[in-house]
Every structure is written in C-alpha cells, then in structure tokens.
Amino acid sequence: MQLIYEKSVAGRTGVRIPLSDVPKADPFPEELRRQEAAALPEVSELDLVRHYTNLSRRNFSVDTNFYPLGSCTMKYNAKIMEDVAALFSDCHPMLALIPGGEQLVQGPLSLIHGLEQQLAEITGMDEVTTQPLAGAHGEMTGIMVIAAYHKARGENRKYVIVPDSSHGTNPASAAMAGYEIVTIPTAPYGDMDLDAYRAAMNGEVAAVMMTCPNTLGLFNPYVAEICAIAHDAGALTYYDGANLNAIMGKVRPGDVGFDVIHVNLHKTFGTPHGGGGPGSGPVGVKAGLIPYLPTPRVVKKDDGSFSVEAHPEGIGRVSDFFGNFGIMARAFGYITLLGGEGLIEVSEQAVLNANYMMARLKSEYDLPFDTTCMHECVFSASRQVKDGVHAIDIAKYLIDRGFHPPTVYFPLNVKEAIMIEPTETESKETMDAFIAVMLEAAQVARSNPAALHEAPLNMPVGRLDETRAARAQQVCCEQ
Amino acid sequence: MGYCPNTPEEIREMLAVIGAGSVEDLFAPIPQELRAKSFELPAGMSEFELLAVMRSKAAAGGTDIVPFIGGGIYDHIIPAAVGHLSSRAEFYTAYTPYQPECSQGTLQALYEYQSAICRLTGLEASNGSLYDGGTALAEAALMALRVTGRNAIVLDASVNPLHREVVCEYLGSLSARVEQVEPKGCESDLERLIGSITGETAAVMVQNPNFFGSVHDFTALAAKVHEQGALLIVSCYPIALGLVKSPGEMGADIAVGEGQSLGNTLSFGGPYFGFISTRKRLIRNLPGRIVGETVDKEGRRGYVLTLQAREQHIKRHKATSNICSNQSLCALRGLMFVAALGKRGFEELAGLNFDKAQYAKSLFSGIKGVSVLNGEATFNEFTLSLPKGAAGVVQSLLSSGVAAGVPLGAYYDGMDNALVVTVTEKRTRAEIDRLATLLEEALCN
Numbered sequence: 001m002q003l004i005y006e007k008s009v010a011g012r013t014g015v016r017i018p019l020s021d022v023p024k025a026d027p028f029p030e031e032l033r034r035q036e037a038a039a040l041p042e043v044s045e046l047d048l049v050r051h052y053t054n055l056s057r058r059n060f061s062v063d064t065n066f067y068p069l070g071s072c073t074m075k076y077n078a079k080i081m082e083d084v085a086a087l088f089s090d091c092h093p094m095l096a097l098i099p100g101g102e103q104l105v106q107g108p109l110s111l112i113h114g115l116e117q118q119l120a121e122i123t124g125m126d127e128v129t130t131q132p133l134a135g136a137h138g139e140m141t142g143i144m145v146i147a148a149y150h151k152a153r154g155e156n157r158k159y160v161i162v163p164d165s166s167h168g169t170n171p172a173s174a175a176m177a178g179y180e181i182v183t184i185p186t187a188p189y190g191d192m193d194l195d196a197y198r199a200a201m202n203g204e205v206a207a208v209m210m211t212c213p214n215t216l217g218l219f220n221p222y223v224a225e226i227c228a229i230a231h232d233a234g235a236l237t238y239y240d241g242a243n244l245n246a247i248m249g250k251v252r253p254g255d256v257g258f259d260v261i262h263v264n265l266h267k268t269f270g271t272p273h274g275g276g277g278p279g280s281g282p283v284g285v286k287a288g289l290i291p292y293l294p295t296p297r298v299v300k301k302d303d304g305s306f307s308v309e310a311h312p313e314g315i316g317r318v319s320d321f322f323g324n325f326g327i328m329a330r331a332f333g334y335i336t337l338l339g340g341e342g343l344i345e346v347s348e349q350a351v352l353n354a355n356y357m358m359a360r361l362k363s364e365y366d367l368p369f370d371t372t373c374m375h376e377c378v379f380s381a382s383r384q385v386k387d388g389v390h391a392i393d394i395a396k397y398l399i400d401r402g403f404h405p406p407t408v409y410f411p412l413n414v415k416e417a418i419m420i421e422p423t424e425t426e427s428k429e430t431m432d433a434f435i436a437v438m439l440e441a442a443q444v445a446r447s448n449p450a451a452l453h454e455a456p457l458n459m460p461v462g463r464l465d466e467t468r469a470a471r472a473q474q475v476c477c478e479q
Numbered sequence: 480m481g482y483c484p485n486t487p488e489e490i491r492e493m494l495a496v497i498g499a500g501s502v503e504d505l506f507a508p509i510p511q512e513l514r515a516k517s518f519e520l521p522a523g524m525s526e527f528e529l530l531a532v533m534r535s536k537a538a539a540g541g542t543d544i545v546p547f548i549g550g551g552i553y554d555h556i557i558p559a560a561v562g563h564l565s566s567r568a569e570f571y572t573a574y575t576p577y578q579p580e581c582s583q584g585t586l587q588a589l590y591e592y593q594s595a596i597c598r599l600t601g602l603e604a605s606n607g608s609l610y611d612g613g614t615a616l617a618e619a620a621l622m623a624l625r626v627t628g629r630n631a632i633v634l635d636a637s638v639n640p641l642h643r644e645v646v647c648e649y650l651g652s653l654s655a656r657v658e659q660v661e662p663k664g665c666e667s668d669l670e671r672l673i674g675s676i677t678g679e680t681a682a683v684m685v686q687n688p689n690f691f692g693s694v695h696d697f698t699a700l701a702a703k704v705h706e707q708g709a710l711l712i713v714s715c716y717p718i719a720l721g722l723v724k725s726p727g728e729m730g731a732d733i734a735v736g737e738g739q740s741l742g743n744t745l746s747f748g749g750p751y752f753g754f755i756s757t758r759k760r761l762i763r764n765l766p767g768r769i770v771g772e773t774v775d776k777e778g779r780r781g782y783v784l785t786l787q788a789r790e791q792h793i794k795r796h797k798a799t800s801n802i803c804s805n806q807s808l809c810a811l812r813g814l815m816f817v818a819a820l821g822k823r824g825f826e827e828l829a830g831l832n833f834d835k836a837q838y839a840k841s842l843f844s845g846i847k848g849v850s851v852l853n854g855e856a857t858f859n860e861f862t863l864s865l866p867k868g869a870a871g872v873v874q875s876l877l878s879s880g881v882a883a884g885v886p887l888g889a890y891y892d893g894m895d896n897a898l899v900v901t902v903t904e905k906r907t908r909a910e911i912d913r914l915a916t917l918l919e920e921a922l923c924n
Contacts (some may be wrong), residue, residue, distance in 0.1 A: 025837035100874035107539030274808030278750035316648035321748025339523025
C-alpha cells in the first residue's frame with residue numbers, strides 16, 4: 001500500500017481550521033520563523049479516511065482474531081469502557097495544579113483514589129500510585145522507591161536479583177534505577193534455583209524481582225521462602241504483576257511477603273493495547289514504603305474531599321501528571337463492573353482455558369514443564385525442529401489460518417518456546433478451532449515441512465527481510 | 480460477569496479433558512497458606528449502572544471552565560476523523576507488532592508517524608513514541624550520556640518545571656549531575672548556559688517556546704555546544720513547529736516533546752505521547768521501538784520493528800531503555816491529526832494561535848498595572864506581570880468559570896505576580912475579551 005505521503009497532491013487541503021475572529025497580528029519575526037513548511041501530507045478528508053481504514057484492515061486484533069500472545073493477556077476490551085474514558089476527554093490536568101483548581105476536579109481525583117484503593121485490596125498492598133505510564137515504567141518506579149528506602153536507612157546496596165526467566169524489562173528497569181543485575185538460573189522445578197539464589201543473597205542486595213506465576217505460567221511454591229530469604233538479608237521483594245490475571249482473589253502478593261508491586265492495567269484489567277500502548281503500570285507498596293512513593297499524592301481529606309499534595313520524603317515525579325488517566329478510568333470501570341466475584345471468575349476461567357489448551361496440545365508439542373499451569377502454558381517446538389520446522393514457522397502458518405500467533409522464543413530459558421495465553425474471554429469453540437490448526441501444523445511439519453517455511457502466503461506481505469531493514473535504517477520516508 | 484463465555488456444560492467438558500475434578504483443583508499448585516487473606520470488593524454492576532457512576536464523576540471534572548492554561552498540555556481542535564479512525568478496533572485492540580505480516584497496519588502507520596515527526600522537527604530518525612513530554616526529555620538526557628560517555632547535563636530552568644522534575648528523578652538514579660541554569664527574566668540565559676558547559680557535559684537542554692512562552696533561536700547555542708563535544712537537546716511544542724524554526728534548522732542533535740497537542744484529548748493528564756527524533760548517525764542510541772522499511776521475498780515493500788538489538792527484550796540490562804509498551808495509539812492520533820490538517824492547514828493553525836495570542840497579549844497589557852514580561856517574541860503563550868499575587872487572581876477568577884493562566888510563584892522564586900497565559904485557536908474573541916474584563920475587575924479590587 002502507498003504511504004500517505006505518496007498520496008499527497010500539492011495544494012490539496014484537508015480539514016478546515018476555525019475561522020479567525022481576531023485581527024491579523026504583525027508578522028512573526030523572520031529570524032525565529034521556520035524557513036520551510038514541514039512536508040506534511042496534502043490529502044482530502046476522504047483520502048485520509050480511506051487510507052487509514054484500509055491500513056487498519058492489515059492488522060490482526062482482538063476484535064477480529066484470536067490473539068493468544070503469551071505474557072500479554074490479550075483479553076476482550078469491553079466497549080463500554082471506551083465510552084467511560086471519553087467522558088473525561090475535556091478535563092485539563094493543569095486545573096488540578098493551579099490554586100483553587102482541585103475543587104473543580106473532584107470527580108477525576110476521586111476516580112484516581114478509588115482505583116488506588118481497588119488495586120490495594122486486589123494485591124494486598126497498603127498504598128498505590130498511578131503515576132507510572134506502563135509496566136516497565138512501574139518497575140523502574142518501584143525500584144526507585146526501594147532505592148529511596150535503603151538510602152533513608154543509610155544503606156548503599158548495589159544489586160538487584162532477577163531470575164533468568166524474567167521479562168527483559170525487569171533487569172532493564174533495575175539498571176535504569178542505578179543497580180547492577182544478578183541473574184539466577186532456572187532449576188528443574190521450573191523457577192529460580194533456590195540454592196543459587198541463597199548464595200547470591202547478601203547485605204549488598206537491594207531487592208529481588210519475581211514474576212508469579214512466572215513466564216512459564218507456573219506458580220512458584222517457594223515464593224514465601226524466597227521473600228523470607230530476602231527479608232533476612234535486609235533486601236526488599238518486588239512483584240512483577242504481568243501475570244496477575246491468573247490469581248485474582250486466590251493469592252495477594254502483599255499477603256505472601258512482597259513489599260512492592262506493579263500491575264499492568266492493560267493486561268489484567270481489560271484496557272486495550274493500542275497497537276503497542278498506551279498501557280498503565282500503577283505501583284503498590286507496603287506501609288513502610290509509603291513515604292517513598294513519588295510526589296505528588298492524591299489524598300482523601302477528613303471532609304471526604306480530595307487534594308493533590310506534595311509528598312516530601314518521596315521520590316520525585318516519574319511522569320508529568322497522574323498517570324495515563326484514560327487507561328485508569330477504563331480499569332476503574334472494569335473492576336467496578338466486574339466486582340470481586342467477577343474478578344475471581346476471570347482468574348478461574350483464564351486458568352481453565354490455559355489448562356485446556358495445554359491438555360489438548362501436549363500430544364503433538366513438547367511440554368518442558370508438564371504440570372498444571374496457571375493462565376498460560378509454554379510449549380517447545382523442539383520435536384518439530386527434527387523435521388526442520390521452527391517455532392517461527394508454526395507462527396507464520398497460524399497467521400495464514402487467521403490466528404495471531406502465540407509469543408514465540410520467549411521465555412528465553414525454553415528453546416523454541418511457544419507461549420500460549422488464551423485468556424478468560426475466549427470460548428471453547430474458538431480454542432478448539434485454534435487447537436485444530438496447531439495440530440494440523442504439527443502434521444504438516446512431518447509431511448511437508450517446506451510448506452511451513454513458505455508461510456504466510458495469504459497476507460499482504462510474506463516474511464520480511466529483517467536484516468535488510470536493520471542495515472538500511474530506513475526509518476522515515478524521503479521527502 | 481467477566482465477559483467469560485463458557486457455559487457450565489462446556490466447563491465440565493474442558494475439566495474432563497484436563498482430568499481435573501473442578502476449577503478449584505487447578506489452583507492446587509498454590510499452597511493453602513499462601514491464599515488471599517482478604518478480597519473485599521463490592522459486588523459488580525451492569526454497564527448501564529456503571530455509566531451513571533462515571534457520568535457523575537466526569538460531571539465534577541471542571542470541563543465547564545474556559546482554559547487559558549497550558550503547562551505543556553493544550554486545548555486544541557481535534558478533527559472528527561482522528562477520533563473515528565483511531566477508534567478502528569483493528570488499531571486499538573492489537574498489540575506491539577511482533578508478527579509483521581499480520582501487523583502491517585500498525586507498522587506502516589508508525590512508519591508514517593516517524594516520518595511526520597522527522598519532518599516537523601527537521602531531523603532524520605524518530606522512534607515509534609515514548610510515554611510523555613517529561614519522560615521523553617529524560618530519555619533524551621540518558622541518550623546523550625550514552626553517546627558522549629559523559630555524566631552531566633546542563634538544563635535550562637525555563638524548561639517546563641514538571642519535565643525538569645522527571646529529568647532530575649531519572650538522572651539522580653544514575654548519579655548523573657544536572658546543573659540547572661536560571662533564566663534571565665523570561666528568557667533563557669544563553670551566556671550562562673554556554674558558560675556552564677564543562678568537559679563532563681553530555682548535553683544542554685532547552686525548550687522552545689520556553690515555559691514562559693518566549694521563542695528563541697538556538698542556532699548560535701548549538702554551535703557553542705558542539706564546540707565542546709556536547710549535544711543540544713531541544714524540547715518543542717509541536718503546534719508551534721508550524722511557525723517557529725525547527726530544532727533541526729537550529730542544529731539540534733535531539734528533539735523531544737509532548738505530543739498531546741497533536742490530536743489527543745486533555746483526558747486529565749493522559750494518555751498522551753512523547754516524541755523523540757535525532758540525527759541518523761545517532762539512531763542506534765535511540766530508546767524504544769523503531770519501525771523500518773524492508774521487502775519480502777517477492778520484493779513487496781513492508782515494515783518491521785528494526786534495530787531491536789538496542790531493546791530490553793534482547794539486551795536486558797544493557798538495553799538503551801527499559802521501555803516496552805509505548806503510547807502507540809496516541810502517536811497514531813498524532814499522525815492522523817497532521818495528515819487531516821495537511822501541510823497548509825498545519826501552518827494556518829499555528830498562525831491562528833499566534834494571532835489570537837497576540838490579540839490577547841495586547842489587550843491584557845493595556846490593563847492598568849499589567850505588563851508583558853517576555854523580552855522575545857512569543858507564540859501562543861506569554862507571561863504577564865500583575866500588580867498583585869497571581870495565585871489569588873487565578874483562584875478568584877475560577878468562580879467566574881475561567882482558568883486565567885498558570886501562576887509562576889510555585890515554580891520560580893520571586894515570580895509570585897507572574898502569570899503564564901495560553902491562548903489556543905479554540906479561545907474565541909468573546910472569551911478573550913471577557914478574561915480582559917475579569918482581570919481588570921480582579922486587579923482593581
């Protein structure tokens with residue numbers, strides 16, 4: 001398809017801007033003026049609409065395709081939440097920061113406070129900040145809070161421990177917060193090697209970051225022990241909430257011994273993923289860490305009203321305002337609509353769907369950890385590799401058959417990983433259709449492996465040359 | 480309740496395939512002593528009741544106030560097509576385009592977005608978005624540290640104070656030094672900025688127009704910064720780029736900014752997007768996702784996520800940034816906004832902002848005791864000196880339904896009487912005239 005710039009015709013105009021009702025000003029000073037207008041597209045409104053409508057049709061999405069992308073929780077995004085978020089479109093955030101303004105924004109402030117309370121109860125933490133704008137941003141914020149805690153105690157700890165199965169964001173976020181990383185290998189039981197962990201834990205460790213269930217979809221039975229070992233050494237414990245969808249109402253990280261968590265509103269709480277974002281990554285902490293949350297805080301006063309207050313001992317601002325409010329409004333709506341019972345049902349059905357998927361596919365695909373899984377299951381294409389077929393080939397075959405592929409080649413500690421997260425919003429029929437194609441792919445891998453190497457054939461483009469892209473570095477179109 | 484479709488009969492069938500007696504059995508791997516001690520949430524409701532709850536919250540959202548406030552976030556027009564097209568579920572219910580063959584919609588749109596940012600800022604390489612204006616500025620600072628191998632930043636204090644707080648938080652974590660240079664009145668103090676550069680300075684960071692609304696030409700500053708082996712980072716307001724010299728034209732190495740004004744609603748602070756662009760030679764130091772052009776085996780053009788070896792999912796703690804999810808949908812709205820207005824419309828919009836603000840500026844500066852503090856030209860914001868405390872004036876005018884501006888006393892010493900007023904194209908002459916009357920009344924009393 002042509003680029004919008006290639007559809008541009010000099011002199012064609014798009015949407016009209018408002019008419020001026022003021023006199024023309026004296027000219028803007030020449031020396032400060034832009035020399036040449038930016039070469040933006042010149043298209044009609046219909047050109048624009050047709051271009052982006054047709055472009056949208058070149059995407060798979062939750063609303064059009066089953067999208068079992070492991071670790072991303074691609075559940076259905078309820079339409080009502082779009083309407084709910086739109087109610088706040090015209091609320092200016094600076095209104096909350098000018099004198100007297102907070103009285104005029106009590107509604108949005110009450111929503112922020114309400115969401116913080118919901119999330120605290122769901123996760124078993126004492127207070128929550130909504131400032132972080134995505135999961136990784138939440139991780140970084142959480143580790144900064146931990147750093148502030150140690151600093152306040154006069155300690156200068158240097159290391160953060162992460163398991164090798166963690167998301168790449170964990171070590172990257174801890175590094176941005178100023179820490180060196182210690183990586184612990186996975187033991188045969190499917191999670192962090194406890195002996196190696198014990199050996200690595202000492203008075204120089206600031207925190208251990210855990211994802212539970214982990215990226216293999218397994219609940220770590222030693223998680224309380226892992227927390228206790230950290231606490232004994234004066235270190236804190238960080239819970240990566242990427243997989244919270246598995247355990248709502250069953251386990252609360254705060255009860256188990258975690259000090260700091262982040263949750264991904266765009267995963268667990270049903271907000272749309274936007275083609276890569278916006279997400280939202282609120283951070284919750286136990287009471288002892290409340291002083292170190294980022295400034296400012298939304299505070300409920302004795303008279304029931306809400307104010308925005310500086311948080312003097314806390315870390316500084318990690319984003320410009322109160323977080324991705326539109327995403328927070330959707331999540332608040334989701335939790336309010338589902339209620340406690342609804343959230344429990346979410347986790348139960350998510351786990352049921354994943355175990356069904358696992359049970360139906362393990363005849364044809366290697367299952368490195370053959371045990372009851374939580375919300376996702378991780379297979380390996382190692383059996384298919386013997387016929388020259390790799391996880392990527394199976395993924396591309398699925399695309400031809402109308403399914404978004406699972407996550408492949410992650411987690412890194414499983415060779416040829418195929419990570420499937422169906423989520424609770426998918427029906428048995430949808431999963432059965434997917435399973436049938438997965439089983440068929442395994443057959444084709446044996447009978448005609450070359451066919452899988454050619455896939456996909458039914459899409460606007462076939463497999464793209466990534467090496468060429470990296471070499472050419474063509475990241476914006478020539479004028 | 481939770482949008483879960485399976486019937487009790489289907490659930491029984493699935494459990495039979497699994498070989499489990501009940502759903503609860505599937506949670507057996509979780510030891511009993513680790514089970515939740517509490518889960519006290521109210522019962523759920525239907526979407527109809529929810530809408531009523533949310534309407535009452537939104538009604539107390541200050542949306543009837545006429546905003547002459549900016550602070551980096553601006554009340555601009557949004558063409559209807561932007562909302563409708565970005566609400567295509569194929570865009571908003573997809574995720575990061577890891578599988579390019581079934582994600583060409585998102586990938587091509589992001590490539591077009593990157594191209595728009597490059598063209599607006601006059602630079603050569605953009606990523607697919609960052610979180611917001613403040614974090615984009617912080618990421619630019621970290622990028623400069625990587626590029627130069629140095630450990631300090633010179634930061635013009637006329638940069639948005641909220642953005643500066645974010646920069647200080649990010650850089651403080653890495654023990655990098657931030658030296659802030661106070662402005663001279665409402666203008667960047669170019670001499671002191673240059674004088675503050677040392678052999679350890681990775682970058683000088685400025686904003687155009689600055690927080691007071693003053694527009695500068697940083698071309699000479701760029702040359703001085705480069706002489707010392709440092710980078711120039713310019714934070715810019717994209718709507719102003721329809722009129723004002725671009726960072727690229729000034730010789731900047733990195734441009735960043737808050738993208739909200741390009742087609743994103745105010746939405747009480749987000750979601751918006753941060754943008755970042757740079758020279759092609761620095762592309763490998765960019766944070767976040769980048770879309771690049773390539774071809775398939777048949778030679779058909781297509782787009783992929785590229786240069787991923789910079790990113791956290793490959794490089795882990797050695798990545799250029801921890802960012803994973805970005806603000807893709809907001810960036811898409813930004814692209815649709817500039818495409819809807821087009822080359823000429825975008826210029827006209829900037830011109831209209833300038834005209835309206837100039838009208839307001841001359842009107843307000845005619846009020847007794849009021850003067851304009853900006854020594855340089857302004858775009859759509861300017862700073863007034865009032866004969867009394869700006870905070871009290873702003874607070875009193877809220878009851879008349881107007882947010883008159885952002886008082887500077889909370890952000891700058893000795894500026895208690897200073898007020899930054901923003902006038903976008905959406906402010907009508909009648910609204911401007913009314914604010915003049917209200918200011919006059921408030922200042923007489």
